[in-house]
Amino acid sequence: xxxxxxxxxxxSARYKTLDAQDKxxxxxxxILNNAIYIILVIFLIYxxxxxxxxxxxxxxxxxxxxxxxxxxxxxxxxxxxxxxxTDLSAGRIVGLTAGLSAALLQGASAANKYFENLGEPGIxxxxxxxxxxxxxxxLVGMVNGFFVARFQLHPFIVTLATQMxxxxxxxxxxxxxxxxxxxxxxLSQAFRNFVTGSILPKFGGLAxxxxxxxxxxxxxxxxFVWNKTTxxxxxxxxxxxxxxxxxxxVNVFFTTMMVxxxxxxxxxxxxxxxxxxxxxxxxxxxTNYESDAIAACVIGGVSFVGGTGTVGGVLLGVVLLxxxxxxxQFLSVDQNLQYVxxxxxxxxxxxxxxxxxxxxx
Amino acid sequence: MNKKKLVSLFLAAVMxxxxxxxGSGGTETTAAETTAAETEAATEAGSGAETExxxxxxxxxxxxxxxxKVGVFYYSFADAFISSVRAxxxxxxxxxxxxYQNYDGNSSQATQNESITTALSSxxxxxxVNLVDTASVDAATTIIEQAEAAGAxxxxxxxAVEGDDQEGQVLNAYETVAFVGTDAPEAGHLQxxxxxxxxxxxxDTVDLNGDGKISYAMFMGQVGNVEAIYRTQYSVEDAxxxxxxxxxxxxxxxxxxxxxxxxxxxxxADQQGNWSAQAAMEYMQTNLSxxxxxxxxxxxxxxxxxxxxxxxxxxALQNAGYNNGEGTTTIPVFGVDATESAKGLIAAGSxxxxxxxxxxxxADALLGMVQNVAAGETMDAAVEAVVGTNxxxxxxxxxxxxxxxxxxxxxxxx
Numbered sequence: 001x002x003x004x005x006x007x008x009x010x011x012s013a014r015y016k017t018l019d020a021q022d023k024x025x026x027x028x029x030x031i032l033n034n035a036i037y038i039i040l041v042i043f044l045i046y047x048x049x050x051x052x053x054x055x056x057x058x059x060x061x062x063x064x065x066x067x068x069x070x071x072x073x074x075x076x077x078x079x080x081x082x083x084x085x086t087d088l089s090a091g092r093i094v095g096l097t098a099g100l101s102a103a104l105l106q107g108a109s110a111a112n113k114y115f116e117n118l119g120e121p122g123i124x125x126x127x128x129x130x131x132x133x134x135x136x137x138x139l140v141g142m143v144n145g146f147f148v149a150r151f152q153l154h155p156f157i158v159t160l161a162t163q164m165x166x167x168x169x170x171x172x173x174x175x176x177x178x179x180x181x182x183x184x185x186x187l188s189q190a191f192r193n194f195v196t197g198s199i200l201p202k203f204g205g206l207a208x209x210x211x212x213x214x215x216x217x218x219x220x221x222x223x224f225v226w227n228k229t230t231x232x233x234x235x236x237x238x239x240x241x242x243x244x245x246x247x248x249x250v251n252v253f254f255t256t257m258m259v260x261x262x263x264x265x266x267x268x269x270x271x272x273x274x275x276x277x278x279x280x281x282x283x284x285x286x287t288n289y290e291s292d293a294i295a296a297c298v299i300g301g302v303s304f305v306g307g308t309g310t311v312g313g314v315l316l317g318v319v320l321l322x323x324x325x326x327x328x329q330f331l332s333v334d335q336n337l338q339y340v341x342x343x344x345x346x347x348x349x350x351x352x353x354x355x356x357x358x359x360x361x
Numbered sequence: 362m363n364k365k366k367l368v369s370l371f372l373a374a375v376m377x378x379x380x381x382x383x384g385s386g387g388t389e390t391t392a393a394e395t396t397a398a399e400t401e402a403a404t405e406a407g408s409g410a411e412t413e414x415x416x417x418x419x420x421x422x423x424x425x426x427x428x429x430k431v432g433v434f435y436y437s438f439a440d441a442f443i444s445s446v447r448a449x450x451x452x453x454x455x456x457x458x459x460x461y462q463n464y465d466g467n468s469s470q471a472t473q474n475e476s477i478t479t480a481l482s483s484x485x486x487x488x489x490v491n492l493v494d495t496a497s498v499d500a501a502t503t504i505i506e507q508a509e510a511a512g513a514x515x516x517x518x519x520x521a522v523e524g525d526d527q528e529g530q531v532l533n534a535y536e537t538v539a540f541v542g543t544d545a546p547e548a549g550h551l552q553x554x555x556x557x558x559x560x561x562x563x564x565d566t567v568d569l570n571g572d573g574k575i576s577y578a579m580f581m582g583q584v585g586n587v588e589a590i591y592r593t594q595y596s597v598e599d600a601x602x603x604x605x606x607x608x609x610x611x612x613x614x615x616x617x618x619x620x621x622x623x624x625x626x627x628x629x630a631d632q633q634g635n636w637s638a639q640a641a642m643e644y645m646q647t648n649l650s651x652x653x654x655x656x657x658x659x660x661x662x663x664x665x666x667x668x669x670x671x672x673x674x675x676x677a678l679q680n681a682g683y684n685n686g687e688g689t690t691t692i693p694v695f696g697v698d699a700t701e702s703a704k705g706l707i708a709a710g711s712x713x714x715x716x717x718x719x720x721x722x723x724a725d726a727l728l729g730m731v732q733n734v735a736a737g738e739t740m741d742a743a744v745e746a747v748v749g750t751n752x753x754x755x756x757x758x759x760x761x762x763x764x765x766x767x768x769x770x771x772x773x774x775x
Contacts, residue, residue, distance in 0.1 A: 180447075287439075329644070
């Protein structure tokens, strides 16, 4: 990273040498390239003038928790997009792992117990289930990755197929053991404390749930993986040009498979968190989660063209989507218009993203 | 070469087996038909109309008895209540020895229509349809006409085929159709009644800021779904009426007001249309970040279109330190469906009330209809026969003779 002060000095020195036309272009480009940030700030200021509570501690904690809930999945799916792919199975994997976590971690006195022989789970059991869902998520991701890498199938098709398979499994699961599709809830205290309890210091007198902390940990891990490991570098190499990567000795098959596996692990993790965060799990839990995650990645500059994107960008995308959500609530915007606004922002963000790519060409 | 031959041989064998099993299924069914009265006694609640010798009181429309091959088209396998109906109906049909096949509409009318076309072409002669697009006369008519062309009969269930203002438009127009379900507005009315009564009794406890108004939040399952619309509308309207009668506010100046005066919708809806706990939970959490007791504008009552959303709202409340049983302030939360977990929450004191719809009652009524229709009864006569088995639970619509209502009941855990 360059020192920001020197980089500003350099930019201003360069700016002085430009002629009038180039100066104009400098500003236009600057505005367009940072449009997302500008939109974000305008949106926040506008909301603030209408409803100052948007900057209250409780609103900030609320935003934090909403971002923390979506971030891990977006980071997982981001890897698939870097490989010019996508992942449609994400939401259903969350549904399955959320159901499994809930069923395994119900309290001893839950109203409709899925596994009647299980007693009151302790923290050890919670960690064990966490491991289990990470493995399950990872396995489905690995299957996705295998078919994408081995048969050169587009991830859209592969994950569309696994989405259905996982959903089927999820429906079977919810209808088995005498559950008849009933929601699985009545979660144990240990599980709820693990996810929604708070060990972080309070912010403005408000408890910050643990999953915010976990999301930070996931973010740091993913930042490390993307930026500091050979695997991360390989991922970008395969994303920008698989043939070139192959020629330069990158194992394209392994990289593709691992990116999908890693994505699957984040879905498994999200499943466990969602299970306790929402506390009522049905077969539909997680439906369409991937759409928000994909949108967040694209808004954050992870291009469908492949090979570009940053972990910070994904975070920004998630934050932007969540700020839109919160602001629209604080502004009491008409429900129907909310779709329009959200859609327009995604479209705008994608266009700006493509524009950058086109000028680079 | 050899491999290919083997594969085709295998496929042929599979097909033969499948056909054979179909055939044997058919004969089984006829055998079961005759013992239907016996198995009937075994199915609980003595419901589902005994298969008496078909009285041809229905007039000329009464047809001949036939062996039913039933196709059951559910709007979504993921719905909790529908899953309960499916489990009950599967058990009932299997026990009665009736051949059937389930289809998942996956919340898409197009998918459902395609499965219906396929089922009809494979010889299904009795369709039980849980319409995806509620109260869509066109969707219903399309299905009926397809079925008629194939000589099959249609029994719609659970989700309305016509709006209240269109009553009879579909059901009166065809003789080979019937409807088994609930009166769509009834859940809303019952919920409103229950809320009104609860508030009348506990007005001062619920009115946290003591301003003489109860501010409520409303979580809607799906924009544009008739049942969601009715529930959203009537739960509030009826509660206001009950409160006005008890001296709290009037119809023009209601004692029940939406918590956010700027929101002209007066509801927050699941944008994915999934009636999901997640949507309610995130809305409620966001609401709680600006509406609190400290600000003197706390949400004092929560009304949800279904129990799943109620559970989501309760989760947000619990995270904010409410509804955790004794020693904490309880914001009353009302839902619809009476799922097992909602009943658990009501027992624990975290939830206040829900509206129960009997999955067993629905399944038994459907089985009764299937058996009567297969015995050659007209739809009207079949409905009458089923209602006769349990007059408390079932009733016939006043305007339409082939519309059977399964009653809702309020559930507060008492």
